[in-house]
Amino acid sequence: MSSSSGRTTLDVGADGVAIITIINPPVNSLSFDVLYSLKDSCEQALSRQDVKAAVITGAKGKFSGGFDISAFTKIQNKSIQPPKPGFVSLEILSDVVAAARKPFVAAVDGLALGGGLEVAMACHARISTPTAQLGLPELQLGIIPGFGGTQALPRLVGIAKALEMMLTSKPVKGEEALNVGLVDAIVPPNELLNTARRWALDILELKKPWVISYYKTDKLEPLGEAREILKFARAQTRKRAPNLMHPLVCIDVIEEGVVSGARAGLWKEAEAFQSLLESDTCKSLVHFFFAQRGTTKVPGVSDRGLKPRSVKKVAILGGGLMGSGIATALILANYQVILKEINDKFLQAGIDRVKANLKTRVKKGQMSPEKFEKTIALLKGSLDYESFRDVDMVIEAVIENVSLKQQIFSDLEKFCPPHCILASNTSTIDLNLIGEKTRSHDRIIGAHFFSPAHVMPLLEIVRTPKTSPQVIVDLLDVGKKIRKTPVVVGNCTGFAVNRMFFPYTQAALLLVERGTDIYKIDKAITKFGMPIGPFRLCDLVGFGVAIATGGQFVLNFPERTYKSMLIPLMQEDKRAGETTRRGFYVYDDKRRANPDPEIKKYIEKAKEMSGAAIDPKLTKLSDKDIVEMIFFPVVNEACRVLDEGIAVKAADLDVSAVMGMGFPPYRGGLIFWADTLGSKYICSRLEEWSNSYGGFFKPCSYLAERAAKGAPLSQMTSPAKSRL
Numbered sequence: 001m002s003s004s005s006g007r008t009t010l011d012v013g014a015d016g017v018a019i020i021t022i023i024n025p026p027v028n029s030l031s032f033d034v035l036y037s038l039k040d041s042c043e044q045a046l047s048r049q050d051v052k053a054a055v056i057t058g059a060k061g062k063f064s065g066g067f068d069i070s071a072f073t074k075i076q077n078k079s080i081q082p083p084k085p086g087f088v089s090l091e092i093l094s095d096v097v098a099a100a101r102k103p104f105v106a107a108v109d110g111l112a113l114g115g116g117l118e119v120a121m122a123c124h125a126r127i128s129t130p131t132a133q134l135g136l137p138e139l140q141l142g143i144i145p146g147f148g149g150t151q152a153l154p155r156l157v158g159i160a161k162a163l164e165m166m167l168t169s170k171p172v173k174g175e176e177a178l179n180v181g182l183v184d185a186i187v188p189p190n191e192l193l194n195t196a197r198r199w200a201l202d203i204l205e206l207k208k209p210w211v212i213s214y215y216k217t218d219k220l221e222p223l224g225e226a227r228e229i230l231k232f233a234r235a236q237t238r239k240r241a242p243n244l245m246h247p248l249v250c251i252d253v254i255e256e257g258v259v260s261g262a263r264a265g266l267w268k269e270a271e272a273f274q275s276l277l278e279s280d281t282c283k284s285l286v287h288f289f290f291a292q293r294g295t296t297k298v299p300g301v302s303d304r305g306l307k308p309r310s311v312k313k314v315a316i317l318g319g320g321l322m323g324s325g326i327a328t329a330l331i332l333a334n335y336q337v338i339l340k341e342i343n344d345k346f347l348q349a350g351i352d353r354v355k356a357n358l359k360t361r362v363k364k365g366q367m368s369p370e371k372f373e374k375t376i377a378l379l380k381g382s383l384d385y386e387s388f389r390d391v392d393m394v395i396e397a398v399i400e401n402v403s404l405k406q407q408i409f410s411d412l413e414k415f416c417p418p419h420c421i422l423a424s425n426t427s428t429i430d431l432n433l434i435g436e437k438t439r440s441h442d443r444i445i446g447a448h449f450f451s452p453a454h455v456m457p458l459l460e461i462v463r464t465p466k467t468s469p470q471v472i473v474d475l476l477d478v479g480k481k482i483r484k485t486p487v488v489v490g491n492c493t494g495f496a497v498n499r500m501f502f503p504y505t506q507a508a509l510l511l512v513e514r515g516t517d518i519y520k521i522d523k524a525i526t527k528f529g530m531p532i533g534p535f536r537l538c539d540l541v542g543f544g545v546a547i548a549t550g551g552q553f554v555l556n557f558p559e560r561t562y563k564s565m566l567i568p569l570m571q572e573d574k575r576a577g578e579t580t581r582r583g584f585y586v587y588d589d590k591r592r593a594n595p596d597p598e599i600k601k602y603i604e605k606a607k608e609m610s611g612a613a614i615d616p617k618l619t620k621l622s623d624k625d626i627v628e629m630i631f632f633p634v635v636n637e638a639c640r641v642l643d644e645g646i647a648v649k650a651a652d653l654d655v656s657a658v659m660g661m662g663f664p665p666y667r668g669g670l671i672f673w674a675d676t677l678g679s680k681y682i683c684s685r686l687e688e689w690s691n692s693y694g695g696f697f698k699p700c701s702y703l704a705e706r707a708a709k710g711a712p713l714s715q716m717t718s719p720a721k722s723r724l
């Protein structure tokens with residue numbers, strides 16, 4: 001057993017209570033070594049004469065973050081052999097811990113997630129701290145709880161609450177855990193161990209109940225009601241996640257336990273867990289879990305031992321939609337923010353936007369009125385730069401105008417302290433150009449948020465070759481604190497996300513001008529798992545934005561642009577998307593989108609202008625063909641982004657696609673998905689379309705090279721032609 005993959009320790013106190021501690025930093029995950037050691041420690045506690053009862057806890061204030069997720073990949077690629085089904089749930093947790101002749105109590109602080117909570121639920125009682133987080137988030141990984149959670153949780157908290165916790169993967173905090181019956185008491189962290197050991201002795205002395213979670217039935221709804229709840233959950237799940245099997249499997253497994261008893265349920269759970277582990281969904285979601293955590297690991301930046309500097313006060317220039325959204329995200333994370341505008345009217349409008357963003361939270365019950373007051377007090381307005389003298393970071397979020405930005409950055413250099421990070425939220429303009437009139441290139445960086453900035457989870461951190469690693473490390477830290485997933489990218493038109501979005505819309509326009517139905521395209525794309533199709537998306541962002549960003553690409557990448565006049569033609573006719581209630585769809589009072597037959601007239605005109613002819617093959621494309629014809633050009637562009645060194649690794653583009661474009665995470669992200677289809681296949685299809693429909697589809701050299709070798713696209717063999 002290697003110490004690096006964790007262990008448990010056993011210490012017996014003078015009171016005869018054995019403290020079993022899970023130790024596997026950073027989150028005390030349950031590796032196989034930990035699990036074998038846990039079994040060992042529990043058996044020792046049971047066999048030793050000097051032990052009367054046991055408490056299971058986790059080292060350094062964390063009970064356990066659950067089963068070691070990295071072991072999933074090892075099982076999937078057969079580099080380790082998993083123990084037989086039911087080894088943990090039945091042989092250890094049910095038959096050793098729950099069935100023990102001595103009381104076991106879990107002392108939970110920090111995290112008890114997945115397998116961690118399942119260990120705690122096998123104990124005869126649970127004591128937690130108020131801030132502890134308890135949950136079964138396994139469904140997020142494409143599996144179901146596999147250490148008995150599907151059976152224990154419904155018996156402790158009822159089927160309805162258990163389903164909610166499992167299907168949403170959301171943990172509950174100590175207080176709620178107590179209210180729903182998941183824990184027996186909450187105490188401050190410094191009293192946790194003592195309370196737990198006393199509780200264990202009380203159980204032994206029959207002063208507290210000796211409860212075996214798997215045999216508990218008082219919280220289970222009566223069978224008829226249970227069946228109704230399960231039926232409703234199935235219907236909701238089918239609607240919400242039509243492409244996913246595992247949530248339905250989870251419901252089936254819960255039902256088995258309710259109908260046939262927990263033992264039967266545990267067996268069904270063990271078998272289902274084993275087979276789901278091999279599913280593509282699990283492989284994709286596990287990849288995505290690590291990809292998300294890998295974005296902060298940037299070669300040449302995060303490996304230099306640099307510590308993030310403290311950022312306390314941030315100034316934002318521009319109180320428009322983006323600026324106010326960014327301000328909201330920052331004050332929500334307790335940063336002091338100065339919002340600067342050019343006049344009182346704009347400033348007030350900006351502050352009002354921030355207030356409205358927070359009030360939406362109050363309305364939804366996510367923020368108390370007191371917290372609202374405290375949070376908004378962190379925001380100060382300003383019309384000049386005087387208050388910028390002690391800011392640690394500035395984020396410029398004004399309109400996309402080069403000379404205006406240049407002027408702003410040269411002013412910032414004069415007013416801000418020398419350590420201050422100078423960030424721009426530009427989505428199109430070259431950062432070198434923005435900083436041209438300064439001598440501060442080392443502290444100029446892009447902080448590209450996605451709208452609405454306080455909601456969207458992605459932050460593109462854009463560096464130039466001159467941006468200092470320290471400034472990148474600082475912004476990575478701010479990104480984490482405001483709960484964004486930061487992806488570090490190089491400086492180019494569109495960075496990573498917009499570069500990938502560009503061919504997405506373009507491919508859709510090309511198909512429509514050659515006979516594919518607009519609504520069929522949107523349907524096929526949403527069926528694939530995107531939240532909305534390309535045309536519904538254009539309506540949502542508005543044609544003004546679509547034309548402006550499209551224009552940037554035409555300018556920069558003319559050789560691979562499909563020039564369609566469809567959107568400009570519609571805009572001329574005052575159909576500019578959802579805000580005008582007419583775009584590719586017409587919108588009713590409730591913002592419901594309905595297809596519009598009138599659209600044909602614009603398509604006809606656009607076809608005349610581009611000279612495109614109807615292709616009978618394209619009028620009857622299957623859903624699969626539509627998905628491929630829209631997404632393979634996106635994959636092709638992503639390959640160029642990798643080749644140019646704009647992104648440092650393929651997994652970063654997976655995260656960007658999921659968090660910036662809405663690509664389904666259960667497909668692992670764009671490049672991961674592409675690799676499941678194979679570079680050869682993608683390249684040959686692009687070549688075929690390139691011959692029929694032009695250079696827009698032409699595979700780039702990165703893709704063609706990998707296809708020739710049969711290599712995966714994620715494999716970056718030679719160092720990228722870095723622009724960094």
Ligand SMILES: C[C@H](O)CC(=O)SCCNC(=O)CCNC(=O)[C@H](O)C(C)(C)COP(=O)(O)OP(=O)(O)OC[C@H]1O[C@@H](n2cnc3c(N)ncnc32)[C@H](O)[C@@H]1OP(=O)(O)O
Binds near residue numbers: 029145146290
């Ligand atoms: C059989 C069972 O039913 C199956 C299971 O238990 S499946 C696992 C269920 N548990 C989970 O899904 C929890 C997953 N983890 C998380 O949600 C979050 O990591 C957390 C809430 C525990 C901590 O979040 P946070 O403090 O932001 O730290 P975060 O950066 O995510 O994680 C810290 C490190 O721990 C690792 N880690 C976290 N949970 C892990 C786990 N269960 N297994 C292996 N590694 C894990 C992360 O990869 C990261 O590693 P890195 O520093 O090398 O990148």
